[in-house]
Amino acid sequence: MPRGRKKKYVRPRIECDCDYCGKSLEYPYVHISLPRTGYIVNIKQKGDDVVLNKQKPGAVVGHYCNTECYRETL
Numbered sequence: 001m002p003r004g005r006k007k008k009y010v011r012p013r014i015e016c017d018c019d020y021c022g023k024s025l026e027y028p029y030v031h032i033s034l035p036r037t038g039y040i041v042n043i044k045q046k047g048d049d050v051v052l053n054k055q056k057p058g059a060v061v062g063h064y065c066n067t068e069c070y071r072e073t074l
């Protein structure tokens with residue numbers, strides 16, 4: 001059994017519009033925040049956790065072109 005195999009995270013294909021500039025996207029930068037705890041997960045870093053977090057009540061999901069657009073909303 002191979003061990004320690006590095007898995008490269010691939011963004012899921014999501015058709016949506018950028019929440020900041022309205023541009024249509026297929027592979028957006030997705031930001032998920034959970035206001036109840038203040039815990040913020042970045043889909044690019046924690047891909048395996050995203051589905052679970054999306055299912056939590058109160059999760060706010062934002063779609064952006066990239067981190068630049070996201071930062072403009074802060």
Ligand SMILES: [Zn+2]
Nearest residue numbers: 018021065069
């Ligand atoms: Zn944008």
